[in-house]
Amino acid sequence: MSADPADASLAGPPGDGRGPLVALGDTGAPGVPALRWLDRLPRSGDPPERVIAPAGDGAWRHAPWPAADALFELAPPSGTAVALTGGNAGLRAAVAEHAAARGVALEPIVRLDARELRRCACVILAECPGGALPARAPAVLAAGRLLIVPRLRTAFGLQDGLDHVEFADPDEAVTLVQAYCRAPAAFARMLVWGRVAAEAQRASVVYARLAADLRLHDHGRRA
Amino acid sequence: MRVCFLLPSLRPSGGAAVAAEHARGLAREHGAEADLVVTEPGGERPAGFGDLPVRTLSELGGRRYDVAVATWWQTASALWELGAARRALLLQSFEQRFYDPDAPFERLGAEAVLALPLDYLAVAPWIRDVLAELRPGARCRVVPPGIDKEVFAAGRRVRREGPLRVLIDGQPTLPFKGVREAVAAVEAMSEPVHSTLVALDPGAVGEVGVDRVVGGLDAEGVAALYRESDVLVKLSRVEGLGLTPVEGFHSGLPCLVTPYTGHAEYARHAENAIVVGFDDRPGAGAWLDLLARDRDLLASLSDGARRTARSWPDWRASTASLYRALLEIADAEPAQTDVSLLVRTLALGSELGRARLRRLDTATERALSVAEAHVRDLSDSRDECSEMLEEARAELTRIKGSRAYRAARAAKRAGGVLRRR
Numbered sequence: 001m002s003a004d005p006a007d008a009s010l011a012g013p014p015g016d017g018r019g020p021l022v023a024l025g026d027t028g029a030p031g032v033p034a035l036r037w038l039d040r041l042p043r044s045g046d047p048p049e050r051v052i053a054p055a056g057d058g059a060w061r062h063a064p065w066p067a068a069d070a071l072f073e074l075a076p077p078s079g080t081a082v083a084l085t086g087g088n089a090g091l092r093a094a095v096a097e098h099a100a101a102r103g104v105a106l107e108p109i110v111r112l113d114a115r116e117l118r119r120c121a122c123v124i125l126a127e128c129p130g131g132a133l134p135a136r137a138p139a140v141l142a143a144g145r146l147l148i149v150p151r152l153r154t155a156f157g158l159q160d161g162l163d164h165v166e167f168a169d170p171d172e173a174v175t176l177v178q179a180y181c182r183a184p185a186a187f188a189r190m191l192v193w194g195r196v197a198a199e200a201q202r203a204s205v206v207y208a209r210l211a212a213d214l215r216l217h218d219h220g221r222r223a
Numbered sequence: 224m225r226v227c228f229l230l231p232s233l234r235p236s237g238g239a240a241v242a243a244e245h246a247r248g249l250a251r252e253h254g255a256e257a258d259l260v261v262t263e264p265g266g267e268r269p270a271g272f273g274d275l276p277v278r279t280l281s282e283l284g285g286r287r288y289d290v291a292v293a294t295w296w297q298t299a300s301a302l303w304e305l306g307a308a309r310r311a312l313l314l315q316s317f318e319q320r321f322y323d324p325d326a327p328f329e330r331l332g333a334e335a336v337l338a339l340p341l342d343y344l345a346v347a348p349w350i351r352d353v354l355a356e357l358r359p360g361a362r363c364r365v366v367p368p369g370i371d372k373e374v375f376a377a378g379r380r381v382r383r384e385g386p387l388r389v390l391i392d393g394q395p396t397l398p399f400k401g402v403r404e405a406v407a408a409v410e411a412m413s414e415p416v417h418s419t420l421v422a423l424d425p426g427a428v429g430e431v432g433v434d435r436v437v438g439g440l441d442a443e444g445v446a447a448l449y450r451e452s453d454v455l456v457k458l459s460r461v462e463g464l465g466l467t468p469v470e471g472f473h474s475g476l477p478c479l480v481t482p483y484t485g486h487a488e489y490a491r492h493a494e495n496a497i498v499v500g501f502d503d504r505p506g507a508g509a510w511l512d513l514l515a516r517d518r519d520l521l522a523s524l525s526d527g528a529r530r531t532a533r534s535w536p537d538w539r540a541s542t543a544s545l546y547r548a549l550l551e552i553a554d555a556e557p558a559q560t561d562v563s564l565l566v567r568t569l570a571l572g573s574e575l576g577r578a579r580l581r582r583l584d585t586a587t588e589r590a591l592s593v594a595e596a597h598v599r600d601l602s603d604s605r606d607e608c609s610e611m612l613e614e615a616r617a618e619l620t621r622i623k624g625s626r627a628y629r630a631a632r633a634a635k636r637a638g639g640v641l642r643r644r
Contacts, residue, residue, distance in 0.1 A: 061503050062504065162330070171586070182574070192353065209493075217509070
């Protein structure tokens with residue numbers, strides 16, 4: 001895998017790294033990767049590689065990033081710290097503004113990684129590329145943290161209100177944070193379901209499947 | 224032992240079929256008295272479920288059961304409307320997942336049954352494991368449903384040519400069954416394909432974009448459908464187990480499935496099945512194309528499917544396992560309510576419900592603001608039109624009063640008189 005260390009801590013494969021080379025995000029790769037797994041929509045100027053993306057035309061597959069196996073073992077959070085991150089700067093700023101106006105504390109995080117996940121109890125991922133679940137969402141769920149995202153058109157099997165919550169506008173995001181901070185124990189079952197949902201994206205399972213996909217599709221193409 | 228299974232109605236469903244098979248097996252193999260009890264009030268008295276005794280709640284009178292088993296969250300309350308020494312719930316799925324966020328009360332009701340004083344009978348180990356996390360200490364026994372090996376194990380050959388015969392499983396009116404996504408995957412294919420949708424209620428299917436829709440089939444009819452297909456496509460988002468791929472495996476029919484809960488009990492990627500991600504239309508379409516081109520791969524998956532099928536229990540083994548579980552439940556102390564879980568369930572339901580209502584309020588306020596703005600615009604526009612009309616009238620009066628207009632009118636009248644002469 002070729003990836004930024006922060007991204008690798010969220011979505012990296014377990015094991016010794018043998019197998020096809022996967023480039024995670026826009027990172028440079030030593031050589032030509034077998035595929036590139038984007039956290040954004042594909043663009044026309046992208047390198048001519050097989051691309052997995054949360055949405056968009058021209059992608060070989062549509063999927064969020066896998067969730068690193070180690071995250072499933074993360075201990076429960078000790079407090080109710082809420083992290084605000086995500087690729088949509090405008091939305092991030094709007095949520096922060098509404099939170100400040102209502103006296104709700106949010107911790108802005110520039111780059112989410114496993115260390116930050118360990119610190120917080122809830123993550124607002126302020127982005128939904130092409131209306132799809134953000135690429136890093138499965139990592140948040142696998143870590144047993146409450147996931148709050150904008151309303152989605154493509155949820156990759158997730159269910160709003162059961163394994164995560166969606167907000168229609170920045171103010172609703174703050175309302176949901178307040179609800180969580182008021183009664184974190186009540187959200188315990190949502191965290192259980194979040195981990196169940198994240199199992200479909202467990203890195204060891206997804207990368208093994210991906211290796212088989214590449215092998216069989218390349219064999220099929222040659223045949 | 225006297226047992227009853229509570230069903231909402233006798234309408235065909237996977238859940239009702241499982242309960243009926245167990246009831247039949249308990250009576251035949253274990254000498255138990257096993258009734259089906261229908262809980263939905265009104266309507267005609269059920270005609271029966273083949274050879275099984277079927278009763279309505281009102282017909283039970285003083286009849287008492289050793290164990291009464293609810294089979295759907297809405298039947299759980301009826302457990303306390305009949306005489307039973309022990310009460311249990313056949314957990315075929317976590318049914319709150321069948322509802323979207325706009326059905327918060329159904330979700331809450333389905334979740335609340337997990338806190339009731341019940342023993343649980345899960346159809347898959349993952350259900351037991353999740354229940355243990357949701358409600359530590361809950362008594363849950365796993366009883367996987369069986370397969371009719373005589374009906375579903377008939378031979379099937381892998382077709383080496385011709386369009387790929389895709390069998391889509393699911394009722395399109397239930398969005399979580401992923402039928403729309405399955406049809407989209409077939410539409411994304413470039414190889415020749417023939418698609419069939421098998422639905423519980425084909426009359427309610429509407430336009431779905433497949434070559435053929437079938438439904439209302441008995442087990443033999445379904446088995447025949449498996450034999451004439453090349454791959455079963457099931458792109459559900461929610462399942463307890465999803466038994467149709469297992470039935471298909473017995474005919475050597477491989478499947479293309481999403482990683483829904485329960486799939487891991489039988490589906491092995493590239494061994495007996497192809498597992499594609501949720502909402503991955505390009506991926507699912509590409510896999511179907513590959514299966515259409517590579518019949519060796521299809522044959523290999525078919526072999527894998529048969530191997531998996533061999534280890535799946537038949538109904539006799541499944542019901543024997545249920546019988547043992549029922550004996551244990553009958554011998555044990557009655558289960559207790561999990562008050563803490565019930566309180567947490569209600570608290571979360573309230574918090575989410577409040578947020579949902581706030582969203583509705585906000586949406587209503589926004590809609591009202593937009594409507595007010597439209598009314599203002601229309602009013603302004605009407606005033607503007609009135610002014611323009613007044614101006615036009617004044618202009619007309621001015622024109623009519625002008626010397627030129629009067630002269631023109633006089634000339635026109637004179638011309639008319641001349642023409643008549």
